[in-house]
Amino acid sequence: MKDLEFLYAINDIDDEFITEAADDERLKEAFCAEWGEEDKGVETDSDTEEAPQQKSTKRTHKVSFKKIMLVAVISALLFAVATTVSAYVFEFNIKEELVEFFDDHIRLHLDKVDSTADSYSLLGTDLAKELEENGISPVTLPAALLTEEWIIKEIAYQHGESFTAANIEFVKDDLLMALHIVEYTHIEQLASSNIHNAKKGTLQNINGIDVFVFDLSIEPYAKWVNGLTAYSIMTNCDYETLLEISKTIQ
Amino acid sequence: MEDKKIIELFFARSEKALTALAEKYGKLCMKVALQILGSREDSEECVNDSYLDVWNTVPPKEPDPLMSYIVKIVRYNSLDCLEHRTAKKRGGGEATVSLEDVALFIGESETPEDIVERQFITDCVNDFLRTLTSADRMLFVRKFWFFDTYEELSKISGIKVGTLKSKISRTKESLRAYLCERGVAA
Numbered sequence: 101m102k103d104l105e106f107l108y109a110i111n112d113i114d115d116e117f118i119t120e121a122a123d124d125e126r127l128k129e130a131f132c133a134e135w136g137e138e139d140k141g142v143e144t145d146s147d148t149e150e151a152p153q154q155k156s157t158k159r160t161h162k163v164s165f166k167k168i169m170l171v172a173v174i175s176a177l178l179f180a181v182a183t184t185v186s187a188y189v190f191e192f193n194i195k196e197e198l199v200e201f202f203d204d205h206i207r208l209h210l211d212k213v214d215s216t217a218d219s220y221s222l223l224g225t226d227l228a229k230e231l232e233e234n235g236i237s238p239v240t241l242p243a244a245l246l247t248e249e250w251i252i253k254e255i256a257y258q259h260g261e262s263f264t265a266a267n268i269e270f271v272k273d274d275l276l277m278a279l280h281i282v283e284y285t286h287i288e289q290l291a292s293s294n295i296h297n298a299k300k301g302t303l304q305n306i307n308g309i310d311v312f313v314f315d316l317s318i319e320p321y322a323k324w325v326n327g328l329t330a331y332s333i334m335t336n337c338d339y340e341t342l343l344e345i346s347k348t349i350q
Numbered sequence: 351m352e353d354k355k356i357i358e359l360f361f362a363r364s365e366k367a368l369t370a371l372a373e374k375y376g377k378l379c380m381k382v383a384l385q386i387l388g389s390r391e392d393s394e395e396c397v398n399d400s401y402l403d404v405w406n407t408v409p410p411k412e413p414d415p416l417m418s419y420i421v422k423i424v425r426y427n428s429l430d431c432l433e434h435r436t437a438k439k440r441g442g443g444e445a446t447v448s449l450e451d452v453a454l455f456i457g458e459s460e461t462p463e464d465i466v467e468r469q470f471i472t473d474c475v476n477d478f479l480r481t482l483t484s485a486d487r488m489l490f491v492r493k494f495w496f497f498d499t500y501e502e503l504s505k506i507s508g509i510k511v512g513t514l515k516s517k518i519s520r521t522k523e524s525l526r527a528y529l530c531e532r533g534v535a536a
Contacts, residue, residue: 104433107386109471110494111425117479118418121491124506131507134485135517258361258409267362280358294352316351319366332358334366 198303198310206295208312208323211287215325218308221350222246227268230255235264236283240309240326242333244348245270245277263289276336277345283329290325300339306349313346315339322346353416360408368401375417378496379424385497386428387435396431400424425495471534478528482521489514490521 120126200207220238222228225246228239234257244250250270258265263284270277284290295301301314311324320342322333335342351370359367379400383393400423413419479487492498500511500518507514 104429104436105468105471107425107429107494109468110475111422111429112469112472113479113491113495114476115415115418117476117487117491118421118495119415120484121488121496122417127488127492127503128507130483130485130488131509134483135509135513256362265361267358269362278362278364280362293354321355332355334355334359334362334364 206298208293208295210290210293210325213310213325214305214308215327216308217326231266234266236266236281236329240307240349242345242348243350244345278334280332281329287328290330293323302343304347306347309349311346311349313343356416357408357412368405371401371404371420375420379420382421382424382497383428386432392431396427397424400427474529474532474534478525486517486521489517493518
């Protein structure tokens, strides 16, 4: 019981300590910085297995990078000939200031994207008016979802101290588009966004706004920012369909 | 999937939220539950109950960070399960977590004041953690909150197991003294 009481008591320690400790790299740096080189050395049976594993990982990264570069060059050539659309597939035309690649995720620097719309041509629609009544305005929306084909099944609002959010579900037969809109109060809240499991992604400039479309392992996903408002779409449609729909953002 | 998006799925009441939560944090949750309960079956039940707890609390809650939110629930549910199991068996149920490492200082009490006292102890532990260096603090949290083994921590950091044990031992002594001064330790 003594032990349980202690474990209960530390259950609710501050999140900052948990977040700090969860980061392996930070842990390693702190240990080495404070306890020095003399204490280094792993005393386990698997010690000898660890070093080759680390080497292998590094080598894999190198090969992957070369492959990516090769694909990048070839793809860039094909791309330049084949398309006139203002779109960038990440593998071969990365705007480095917008996207940062990590081993397991991509970080979008939303504070550096084009986020000022050239025009707001859908403000007269019922949906835009309703969003305005609920504190979200002006909005940029995919015009393709405001046709008779797509029916708005549900709109749900969430009002927080520093944000107003709306979830809008569009349906067409068995297809679903969930548009999530969040209007923040401070630009800092829009600094970055991490994307996991992206198989491919496209960056397009639509109506003056940078629009990201990703093919994730679970479903395609679109993301864009307009002023203090962030938009995302999750859908059970395929990647190409979402790509086409995102081109109609106005 | 990023936490923000998982939260968005919960807010949209999409069952994909649970899948995404399990995909991202399921392994960690199972590890923590297993360390407390020792039984895979009980641990799976606790983890699934914890997912349900998240489903029932988000929204209105918007946890940030999500990881500590879910793991705290898993820890709590697992401890609760262990407590019931132990009470039933009258000492027969043993946690697999290395309790000799956490066999600390706190007196037995089963009164309704437990919760208040527990909060007081938590506050004391938080204050104590702030007095530690980053390395000592992170080691303590990894050992007693995440239930990492010395071997795991040694692999991650490259620091010898013996050194880690000695550091933990000193931190435990310091904590014992810290709590004693505040009338907590038994």
